[in-house]
Amino acid sequence: MDLLASKPLVLLLCVVGCCAQSAVLPPGPIDAILGGNVTLKTIGGKLDFNFLIWNFNDGSKSINIVTASASGVKVGTAFTGRASLNVTNGYLTIGPLKSEDSGDYAITINPSAGDTVTGEVQLRVLKPVSDVSIKSSLSEAIELNSTVVLTCSAKGSFLQFSWLRGDVPIVDDGKRFTVKNGELSSNLTLNDVLRTDQGPIYCTASNQLQLARSAPFNLTVYYGPEAVAISPLAPLYISSKANFSLSCSAVSSPSADFLWYRDQQEIGSGGPILTLGVINSLGFGNKTGNYMCKAQNKKTQRTVSSAAVAIAVIEPIPSAEVSGPAAILIAGNSTANISCRATAGSAASTTWLKDKQPLAASGRLLFSANMSWLRIDPLQKEDNGEYTCRLENAVSSAEASYKMVVNYGPEQATVTGQKAVEVNDKVTLDCSAPSVPPAIFSWKFNNTLTDVKTARYLIDMALYKNTGTYTCEAYNAVTGKTTAQSHFLSVKEEGALDKGLSDGAIAGIVIAVLVALGAAIGLIMYCRQKVPRYRPKTSDYYLLP
Incomplete structure (x- = not known):
C-alpha cells in the first residue's frame, strides 16, 4: 500500500496538527490565459522531501493533480497529459488551460527533516481580450443639440475599459463626458456634442495580461452654417463687359446650400457663385442693387445670411466723338458750338480742355448743364486751338479732340529795315502782319505796285533811284481785310554815312585798354614792395650848389 497516495492519511495528519501553514507559495491570485500554460512556483528553491502533493479545489471538491515520492511522480487522472512537476523545486506546470482550471491550488510538502508544510494559491484562467468595438x-449628431452614448463592448475576463480621442484620454467630468463601466462593456455619454467630438475615438479593453484597442470610431457631427461671407465685399462698379462674379462661402457640415438675394428679393439658387451673366439675364444689369447670399444647412435646419454688397453694373465708354462748326470762322463775327458724346455707354462726368489746359466758363464761353457742349460767342483770335472732350464713368474713360481755326487779320502791318544806306549797299525790308490764314503781301514803291509778293523786299545794290517810300500791303483772302505800312528809304553817296566802328572793333579796343591799365597798376605795386624804406639822418643833408 502507497501511504503517500492516501488522501485520508494526509488529511488525518493535518487534523492532528502535523501540518503547518508556511510561505511556500507566493500570494495570489495568479492570472493565466485560457489555452496557455501556467507554472505555479514554490518559494525557497531546491526542495528535499519525502513526499509532495498538489491538489486542486474548484469550490465543490478537491482533486489530486500530482503526487511525488521516492517511488516517483504520479499525475492524477483529471490532469493526465496537462500537468508536469519539477521534482527539484516543486514547480507545477499546467497547460493548455481550461476555463474550469480556475480555482484554488494547494501544495503539501513532507520534508526529509522537519514538519509537513502546506500552501495555497488562487489561479484565475482568463479569457483572451478580443472583439473590442464601438x-x-x-x-x-447635431452640434450643441444632441446627446450621444457610445458603447464599447469586448470579450475577455476581468476587463477594464478606457476611452481616448486620438491619443488623449477622455476623462469623466460629470458634465459633458460621463463614463459608466460594466463587466463586458463601457458607456461614454457625450452631452451637447461639439464638432471636436467627431474623433477619431478609441476604446481599450484590458486585464492584467492583455490590452486590445478598438478600430477608430468617427462620430458624424453636423454644424453650421456660420461665418457666411460674400466676396468681394467692397461697394463695386462693374463694367458690363467684365468677367465678374460674386462668391459666397460658409463654414458648414454638410456643405451649405446657397440662395442669392437682390434688395431682399430672392433671385435664385445656383451654388456659391453668382455671375454677371446671371445678373444681366435677370434684367438687373443696368440697375444698382444690394446683393447678399444665404447659406442653408439641411441637417441642422439653420439659415444664416451674409452682409450685403452694393453692385452697379455700368456700360463702359468705348470712345468719344466731338463735333464743331463746319463753316469758316472769322474772329469778331462768328459763333462756335462744340459738342461731345459717347459712342456707347453713358458718362458720369465731362471735362473740356483747350490745348491740354482745363476750360472754365467766362463772358464769351458757356457750357451746357450736362457739359455735353460749349458755346463761344463771339469768337476771337485767341480761341484758335485744340479742344478736347474727356468722358468718364466709374469703369472707363474716353476722349476726342477738335481743332478749331478762327480766321482773323491781318492786323496792323509793320515794316522793319534800313532807313538810309549808301549807294551799292544791300537793302532788306521785312513786313509782318499777324493773320490767319497767313497774309498775302504786296509792295508799292512811291505808290506804284511792284512785282514783289513776299514779306521781304530785297535790293542787292542800292542806287540813287531807290530813294523813296516803300509801302507793304497785307491781305487776308478769307476775312477780305487789308492793312498797309509805309517806310522811307534814302540812298546816299559813298562815305556820306559815318558808319563808325563795328561792335567787335569797339569791344576789342575796350579789352586792350583794360589789359594795359591792369599791367601798369601791377608794376607800380611791385616796385613799391622792392624799394627799401629810408629815414634820413641830419648828417645826410647837404646844400645844393
Missing part, C-alpha cells in the same frame, strides 16, 4: 446611439 457602437453609437445616434448615427448622426
Whole structure:
C-alpha cells in the first residue's frame, strides 16, 4: 500500500496538527490565459522531501493533480497529459488551460527533516481580450443639440475599459463626458456634442495580461452654417463687359446650400457663385442693387445670411466723338458750338480742355448743364486751338479732340529795315502782319505796285533811284481785310554815312585798354614792395650848389 497516495492519511495528519501553514507559495491570485500554460512556483528553491502533493479545489471538491515520492511522480487522472512537476523545486506546470482550471491550488510538502508544510494559491484562467468595438446611439449628431452614448463592448475576463480621442484620454467630468463601466462593456455619454467630438475615438479593453484597442470610431457631427461671407465685399462698379462674379462661402457640415438675394428679393439658387451673366439675364444689369447670399444647412435646419454688397453694373465708354462748326470762322463775327458724346455707354462726368489746359466758363464761353457742349460767342483770335472732350464713368474713360481755326487779320502791318544806306549797299525790308490764314503781301514803291509778293523786299545794290517810300500791303483772302505800312528809304553817296566802328572793333579796343591799365597798376605795386624804406639822418643833408 502507497501511504503517500492516501488522501485520508494526509488529511488525518493535518487534523492532528502535523501540518503547518508556511510561505511556500507566493500570494495570489495568479492570472493565466485560457489555452496557455501556467507554472505555479514554490518559494525557497531546491526542495528535499519525502513526499509532495498538489491538489486542486474548484469550490465543490478537491482533486489530486500530482503526487511525488521516492517511488516517483504520479499525475492524477483529471490532469493526465496537462500537468508536469519539477521534482527539484516543486514547480507545477499546467497547460493548455481550461476555463474550469480556475480555482484554488494547494501544495503539501513532507520534508526529509522537519514538519509537513502546506500552501495555497488562487489561479484565475482568463479569457483572451478580443472583439473590442464601438457602437453609437445616434448615427448622426447635431452640434450643441444632441446627446450621444457610445458603447464599447469586448470579450475577455476581468476587463477594464478606457476611452481616448486620438491619443488623449477622455476623462469623466460629470458634465459633458460621463463614463459608466460594466463587466463586458463601457458607456461614454457625450452631452451637447461639439464638432471636436467627431474623433477619431478609441476604446481599450484590458486585464492584467492583455490590452486590445478598438478600430477608430468617427462620430458624424453636423454644424453650421456660420461665418457666411460674400466676396468681394467692397461697394463695386462693374463694367458690363467684365468677367465678374460674386462668391459666397460658409463654414458648414454638410456643405451649405446657397440662395442669392437682390434688395431682399430672392433671385435664385445656383451654388456659391453668382455671375454677371446671371445678373444681366435677370434684367438687373443696368440697375444698382444690394446683393447678399444665404447659406442653408439641411441637417441642422439653420439659415444664416451674409452682409450685403452694393453692385452697379455700368456700360463702359468705348470712345468719344466731338463735333464743331463746319463753316469758316472769322474772329469778331462768328459763333462756335462744340459738342461731345459717347459712342456707347453713358458718362458720369465731362471735362473740356483747350490745348491740354482745363476750360472754365467766362463772358464769351458757356457750357451746357450736362457739359455735353460749349458755346463761344463771339469768337476771337485767341480761341484758335485744340479742344478736347474727356468722358468718364466709374469703369472707363474716353476722349476726342477738335481743332478749331478762327480766321482773323491781318492786323496792323509793320515794316522793319534800313532807313538810309549808301549807294551799292544791300537793302532788306521785312513786313509782318499777324493773320490767319497767313497774309498775302504786296509792295508799292512811291505808290506804284511792284512785282514783289513776299514779306521781304530785297535790293542787292542800292542806287540813287531807290530813294523813296516803300509801302507793304497785307491781305487776308478769307476775312477780305487789308492793312498797309509805309517806310522811307534814302540812298546816299559813298562815305556820306559815318558808319563808325563795328561792335567787335569797339569791344576789342575796350579789352586792350583794360589789359594795359591792369599791367601798369601791377608794376607800380611791385616796385613799391622792392624799394627799401629810408629815414634820413641830419648828417645826410647837404646844400645844393
